[in-house]
Amino acid sequence: MAKRVAQRVEPMATDTTKDYTVVIGLEVHVQLLTKTKVFCGCVNLFNPENPNVQTCPVCLGMPGVLPVMNREAFRLALKTALALNCRIARFTKWDRKQYYYPDLPKNYQISQYDLPFSHDGWLEVASDEEFSEKRRIGIIRVHLEEDAGKNLHDETGRGTDSRVDLNRAGTPLLEIVSKPDIRSPAEARRYLEELKLLLTYLGVSDCNMQEGSLRCDANINLHLQEGDETIATPIVEVKNLNSFRAVELALQYEVGRQLDEFRSTGHRLGDVPKQTRGWDEKREITFGQRGKEEASDYRYFPDPDLVPVTVSDKLLEEIRGELCELPAARRERFRQQYGLSQYDASVIIDQGRRFADYFERVAQECEDGKQAANWVTQDVLREMNQRKVDIDKFPISADDLAFLLKKISARELTTKSARDVFAELLAGADSGTPPSAGRIDQIINERGLALVSDAGQLEGVITAVIARNEKAANDFRNGKQAAIGRLIGEVMREVKGADPKLVRQMLIEKIVGSEEA
Amino acid sequence: MEITQATAAELLRAMEQNELSCVEVTQAFLDAIQTRDVAVQAFLHVDPERALQQAEAVDQKRRNGQSLGRLGGLPVAVKDVLCTQGQPTTCASRMLQNFVPPYDAHVIERLKAEDAVLLGKTNMDEFAMGSSTENSAFQKTRNPWNLEHAPGGSSGGSAAAVAAGMAPIAVGSDTGGSIRQPASFCGVVGMKPTYGRVSRYGLVAYASSLDQIGPFANDVHGAALLMEVLAGYDSRDSTCADRPVPRYTERLDQPLDGLRIGIVEEHFTEGLDAEVESAVQDALKIYESLGARIEKVRLPHSRYAVATYYLIAPSEASSNLARYDGVHYGFRAQQFSNMVDMYSTTRGEGFGAEVKRRIMLGTYALSAGYYDAYYLKALKVLRLIRRDFDEAFAKVDVIAGPVSPTPAFRIGELVDDPLAMYLSDIYTISANLAGIPGISIPAGLSREGLPIGLQLMAPPFEEERLLRAARMFERETDWHRRRPKLMLTPQAGE
Amino acid sequence: MEKTLTREEVEKVAVLARLKLSDTELDRFTAQLGKVLEYVAILNEVNTDDVEPMAHAVEMKNVFRDDVPTPSLSREQALANAPKTDGKFFLVPQILEEV
């Protein structure tokens, strides 16, 4: 839930008199969760501690080797494209993108150029933090390619050699290119969050930005409105964005910088070559980068070592059948089926598929969706964060939590008592007593938490408490609402597990009734 | 039996009947290499110890009554374009002078599995680019029939090795004629199979969509036998055909009834040497005498084949050879100022002139603004060339014609005229572009005593038809029994 | 297609191809490649308006491998042929990224 309260950062731009639109397009690369690399049998694992142990002649680009396409990589790619509402090309092929770089052993990347396997899709993104409306961000294309290895640079500036690790070379990579439909840095972040959610739901990628399994480049410029004229500023590509927050901050910075630059240079789109800028995380600024010398001349041509792929109806149906309920659909269903607010539904969905599964199990078992939502989004999430575990490792199972919540609905337990039991269960779990339904009953018994809602049993105590607290009763009679609290507290202390609602109701009846009498 | 003049079948029979041991056979070829290769310069690496070890192992198996592979101890020479695990693989390039692959090419695995004895690696044009083997960074191979002449290329080393009796069979690769042309120049049999018939895994790529591995032998049977071993499915090559391999040797001696032979009008035009033309005509007469029907066919786009080839092949080459950059393996220059300069200097120093020329040509053809006019245009013409062949093969079973416009040219004659050298591939290039199999068989000698080859081509995957048609001719002639003088006087090379 | 190749173009291509060429090579290649380009211009004679490009003469499709791991090389094997390593990584002259 942390990301829902993402830090607000004021845009740098101060000139608000000028009307402008921010235009952002994102290019996202995600590694696919296959067992092996895309063109060889080396394992696909993040392993920076042991450089150059996951290579073979094929991914080293040795003389004489040939690539063979990993079927699973193609299937995961298809699955993703379908989930992104893309149109699937019935004929697709692989092209070589040529540039020289030490992490690219063949000095060309096998990628897709003019016939990507999918194109023209969209992703629905919340238009604000509260998710009150949705916006459809267009996807230009999704294509499959191979990842490069990793270059490690000497940071000391002493000019020593750079090091090259090829463990990552040949990892299957999806490139997802959005249309320039994104209208704010915050929306860019929400797009990425929603995309990550979708990909992790599908299980096609773990989208771990720290490990580089999701990487993002952003293209941004401004459309300035001057009278009837719309002026586009030069497009800038921002790279090295290694967190969603970095994306948002860098783009915010760019908005201001581009406004300033336009004011000082008057440069419009087309006046200067496209610029590439990096993101300096420490200083929180973007900086100009050397473009690849002949970036515009990749000399793409069809890779003669690979053969084209045709996608049949049968294959498409098969993959469609493998799609799970997607987050957007599930969010909507939770809202309707369990009566959740958009916000609660989003919090639950955003925690990922397993968390939503947990919630849904609790909701179904305790037959109170709202109650279940309250508990999982507050108590469960808080404890998970504190323990730094994900839902799979959370000690209280969905069934046990539902068992506990059911007692609240059945008025056998107060919410407060239930929280005590919840805490006790966790404490027990930490010291080796696994939570269970039996354990819940045991705690309730031992601590006498069972809700007393027998009016007869309370009658005497209430009469005695009012008698002992004449002043408080009078205060209440005279309109001092708060006075009742003390009385309720006293009753509750005497009758552990007393139903506070009932106590309050009986006290009021007694006090007010006696006055009338 | 003079071992080094024997055919593969004769040697196999002699070993099977224990008239000769594999060690004796291997030793005879190693001796021949030692005496003759000083003059011929066909081999880049020979590993006598390893070869004799393999031979000894074969003899051991035979003695133990174990079953042996199809090559049963036959020594084989391998073009240095095929990766051999733990043994140098240089592609005759300074760039790979010290490269030792950590893996075997698919065909090397096949050769080992069928009990071949690997004699060594043969010279070639650097990265298989050339038609004379003069583009080797290390040595110039000589034509065994006349040492002043080129053996052809790029598989000149393998062709010369077989012609000089330094190996009974050899493996080469053919991208635009690199097996058939040297076979023709050296008077041996050489075949380029259908694209996809042999796995390219471990064949150092020149032009991936055209490269094929194929056999050399001193008779058609030897080529057929080696083809049985080389051909077949390999999951590591996506372009390798998953279809069964016929036993080419089994029906080799059955003549083809009612064989229809096509001759291509466009082949008999200016530029074709009169002696080559008459050798081809003589061959056709022999086929006619065997009951074959000769029919004219047209390949209207054949005149565009060389241009098409010299756009597609260099384009692919420019990409395939990008990996030689001094980072992960191979040569690295000593002096450079930065990373980019390291690349350029390494490649500038590591590659020879012809390789650089083709990289330049291909880079140009693929570069922004030229792609459509050059590379894409060539791919379209390619389809028309293939269509021509489909139409021709609807009428005839095989197509016969010259291999090369002339017999072997002199060493140095064409080195400074790349275009003239390219044009000498005019008859062989089409088969690579169309993906069809082609074979060159000895069909004559020029007045100067240089061999002349006859080329036969067949539809895709009709290698068996091709070999049987070739064998029909071979049975009626003794061109394949001729040997260069150098072989008849064992001391010639010393 | 029919235009003569200039030395400057050859120089540009040499940069793209990462080939350091001497002055003599540049001159020679300009002439030789120019001749080849003139020759290949005969393809302009061919009408290819409705012709699909053909990437392979033997057209195949849908070739895949299963997602099953196979052994990798050891690090020693992977680095064995490299011109420069530190025993763990391939080493290259420093790559400069910032302007």
Ligand SMILES: [Mg+2]
């Ligand atoms: Mg990409």
Ligand SMILES: [Zn+2]
């Ligand atoms: Zn690998």
